[in-house]
Amino acid sequence: MRIRRGRIPSSSSWTHFTAKMPLELYLDLHSQPCRSVFIFAKINKIPFEFKSVDLSTGEQYGDEFGKVSIIRKVPVLKDGDFILTESIAILQYLAANHHTPDHWYPADLQKRARVDEFLSWQHTNIRTHGSKVFWFRGVIPAVTGAPVPKEKMDAAVEDLNVSLKTFEEKFLQSRPFIIGEKISLADLVAIVEMMQPVGTGLDVFQDRPALNAWRDRVKKEIGVEVFDEAHKSFIHLSECVSLESNP
C-alpha cells in the first residue's frame, strides 16, 4: 500500500497528513495475464481496486482506457501516478514492492534465473499456442458462425502439444514445481495460460498425468477458492460457446 504525505493548510500552520492511495488493477479475467495478476494480488493480500475492462466490447479501445494505456491491453497497474503494463513486469513489481514471500520470486540468483527463463520462454510458446487454440475453438466460430478449417485447427493443437511436452520435459521435469519444492511466479503464469484452451472444452491435462498432478498442486497452493474465482467467468465460456470445430 502506498502512503503519500501531503499538507493541508490551516489558518496559522501547515499540518501533515497521510492518505492511502489505492492500487488500481485494470483487468478482464477472460485474459490469462489478468488472471495471474489477480490471483497473485489476492493470495498475497495486496489491497487493490478491481477496474473492470470488458475486452469483448472493445472497451480497451475507448478514450477512457486510452488515458490509462495506449498499448490498449490488459492487465494494467496504476499505483498513484505510476502506470505499468505487461503482467510479468507487474508481478515482478508487486513481489518486490509488497515484499511477498521469497518463493514467488526468489532472491537466490539461480532460482530467480529459472523463473525468469520460463517467464521469457512462455511468451511465444505456451501463451501463443494456448491463445490460438482458444481463438480457433472458442472465439472465431462464435463470431463468424463458421469453424476454423481443420488443417489450421490441427496445426494449432499440434503446436500447443509440442509446447506442453517441452514444458514437462524441460521446465517441470520430476519436480513438484518449476523451480523445485515451492510454487513461484513461473507456475502461476504457466497455469493461467494452460487453462485458456480448457475454457473452450479442450482438457490439456487429460492423458497427461504429470501435468495433471502439477496442476492440482498449483491449485492447492493458490487456494481452490481463489483459483476458481479467477477462472469462474472464463470456464463458463465452454458452456456458452458453440463448439463447431473439431475437439
Added chain:
Amino acid sequence: MSLEIYLDLFSQPCRSVYIFTKKNNIQFDHKKITLFDGSQYGEEFGKINVLRKLPAIKYGDFCLAESVAIMMYLAEKFHTPDHWYPADLQKRARVNEYLSWQHSSIRIHGSRILWFNLLIPKAMGVEVPKEKIDNAVEDFDGSLKLFEMKFLQDKPFIVGDQISLADLVAVVEIMQPVGAGMDVFENRPKLKAWKDRVREEIGAELFDEAHQALLSLQEDVKTMDPKKMDPLKPKVLKYFLS
C-alpha cells in the same frame, strides 16, 4: 569457474548478450554455433540447452537459456553498473515492461522481415507471397510507432537519462531488418537519434563488431550454397509461411 556463452551473432538475442558481456568486461568463453547449419540440433548442444535455441550459457553446472533471463542473471551476478538493470523498483519495472512487451511485437515482426525479404527467397529459393511481406512490414511499422510513443517518448533512453537492458534488447531487434536492406531509420529521426545514442553508449566498435555478420548477410547469401539451409527449411517454412 569459466562462463561459456553459446552464440551466433546473426541472432538478435545473441547480440544483446554478447554486447552486454563485452561492454561490462565479463570474461567468457565464446562458443560459436552456426544456426544456418542446424548445429543447435546436435547432441552436444542438446546437453546445454534442450530448447535448441541461442543464446545459452553454462556457468559451472548451471545452464540457462533465454537472453532476457541470461542478462538479468549476469547483471546481478557480476554487479554491473546499476543503470543496466536498476535497483529502483519503478525504473526496474520500466525495463521489465519493455523486455516483456518486445517478445511478441518488435522481435517477431523484425525477424519476419529478415526471413521474408532475404533468407527465405534468396537462401532457400522459396517465394514469399507479397501479402505476407506487406503485412510483416506494416506490423513492424506499428511496433516502431508504439516504441516511440509509449516506451521512448522524449527521453534519451527508455528508462530515462541512462541506457539499460531495455535499450540494448530494443536496438538489436530493430537492427534485424537492416540485414535485409531495409532502412529502418529513414524518415524516423527520433528513432535514429536514439539508435545513435545507444551505439555511442555501447561503443561504436563493439556495436559494429556485433552486427557485422548481420550486415554482411545480403552479400553472403549470394555465394551461399543453396543446399546449406535445407535441414532448416521444413521448420522455417512451417513457422513463417503456414
